[in-house]
Amino acid sequence: MYIIKHGEEMTNILLLAFVLRFFLMIADLEHWFPILNSGADTEMFDMIARRNLSLAEPTHKSGYPGFLTFIYSISGSSRLFAQYINILFGIGILLILIKVFRLLDIPLKRQKQVLYLVAFMPNIVIFSSILLREAWVEFFVAASALQFIIWYQTGKQSNMATCILFVLAASYMHAGTIGLLGGYITGFLAYDPRKKTVQFTPKTISSIVLLGIFFLLFSENSAMFLGKFQSFDPDSPEAFLRYANKAGVGNSGYLTWLPPISNPIVGLLVAPLRMFYFLFAPLPTEWHRVSDIIGFAIDGSIYMWMCWFIMKSHATEENFYLKRFLIATFLSAAFIFSYGTSNAGTAFRHRTKLMPTIAMAYAISHIRTNEKED
Template identity: 25%
Template sequence: MTAVLCGLLIVLWIGRNNPPLQLLLLCAFILRAGAGLAHIYLFPLPDTELDATTFEKNGWQWALQGWSYAAHNFTLGAFFYSWIVSIVYLITDRSPLLIQVINNLLAVGIVLNVFKLSRYLYSEHVARKVTWIAVLMPSMILYGTTTHREAFFTFFFTLGCYHLVKWYNERSLIYFVSGSVFVIFSAIFHYAAIFCLGAFYAGIYFTYNYRIIKRGMNFLSFVSITLNSLVFFALFFAIYNFEIGAYSISFILGGDSDAIKSIVQESLSHAEGRLAYLQDFEVNGLGDLLILTPLRIVYFFFSPFIWNLQAVSDILISGEGIVYFIIIILIFRSLIFNCSKKSSFPLLVMLAAAIFIFSFGSSNSGTAFRHKAKIAPLMICLIAYPLRSNHKAKNHPARPFTARRLK
């Protein structure tokens, strides 16, 4: 309980200068800490029997080996989270509640990132509205509580997105570097972040060259395009041959049939249990992949469907699918506005990349539920325009945009 009280004091201190924000953060922490206490003392929360237990137990077993094995046990990927748990246990002692409180604080940080992103793009009034969605979202509460890696990944990923949005509008190099570093750090927990960052870099490259060509070519323009093309293609070939886990990113860029099949087989290996979907679809090349992707996205967001409901947890997942349906409609309503202002470009590109990667890597509604919690904050930030347009501008004027064109 000491950890919970310390976490509460930290949250109160973070929001000390902004009472409305403090209320949001306080509610977020109380919901997540309360869920954690209920999980330990009353009843187990959903999706806490496999990965959550494994991560925590691995951390404890590594901690028992002592400090001399800390460097030996260091790893990247999913079990980097277990390594962090082991370091915490080496400093203190075994306490799953302490790990949950750390996740609670990171989850509060995610809510804070949603608020800051929405305020930067729209206004503080709108930010308060949309942040309530992040506070109350069931999947964000669950994975901001249990001993999963989602809280670590999502906090640093959303923080990186916030800094990249600021760089895109203000052209401050410090934001570009910090944003890239935060996203890369989040990739340590889940490699999908690398794809998202690569998509953002590619988008910047093509829009930059388009603007140069549109203004008219001269010698300086030619030199500029040549230099940034050399940098881009150097990064491209580095990423092209970069391996994520057992796979090469070239399966997407090059359309290698065998590589695509191996990725699909890995995805289907998780398609087990009563919540599995699309188990019988075969992908023999890039064309099949492109055809199958929209269907996978539909299942990713909205399964299990009503006719598949068999348990209380199914109702929770399916019910949140309705929330995502509303969010997607609001995003499309905001799309023209966000594209015209260009300030949301980093979010739009990275969200599109994340949806593709996570929907492609999920063949089970339970896994999809967990992955959706990673991208929900970005989706929430992009629904604000309809809320802004329904508010009286004279009382709460929207924050002016300061996007600069590349020169």
């Protein structure tokens, strides 16, 4: 009933998305057929949560294992219940997108187009059906973007604070999403919702520069880049550089031909290339097998098409700055993820976390003045 009440014209899309996710959840639990990305991390999370329950002092009390342990403790170790929560988060993302579409007065035809895309992209469907943390992260990322958009329209400080809290909630599950704050804080510092203008005063510019310096220093000297990616905790900038120079995993590794990164400056110079591969891999230069071509066709090419359209299209006047802040948001997060990711399989998982912000920027890019009445 909640879906029908809030989905309205989108009800069929939402119901089909729910049924598809529910079917995959049952198929995964009953082992009807192999499901991509299920079987490694999913079983590790399940094992840790069950082991935590048997210990007087749990060994993994934070992040997704901590939440999964709590869910198991109140549900009798029901994996079905835990995966069903993922489905609810997955549908929640779609409901947030609908809310955003209506706040921005996006034409119904465009709303349906973007919702179909996000609702049925194979990896997004899978990640909200199996025992992974991706759906949790995506939900909080979507919720943070919703709060940012409301702040952009109203200027309410409460929405600014809630936006930041949702980013912190997402980063609790996966530290790479802390990069979203790069775009959001730039918006908070530069945009005046009352005047509907960006004001780059000396104070604003100096604040953004200081933020950028702090962001890079913090990234280089903490586990923010890599702590949640490969269980790697760099204890020095040199350790980070050694990690960044490692080849990708197996046949799905990419950019293995890059020369070693000799210092952080060189690392920044190659960052755009790493971000490009992170967002769109497996690219033709890294195709080793048929599965790489299929992966690009059903995932990488979709991100490439969306980002290309975002960059080439012009937003309407009222959404001009909003679109740019959203672009800055997912690119600043992509910067962090690109240095914690060296293979296409991992890139598939991590970039889905950015899809809500990409989808919102993509929807804004489709608005045309003459479509307002459609």
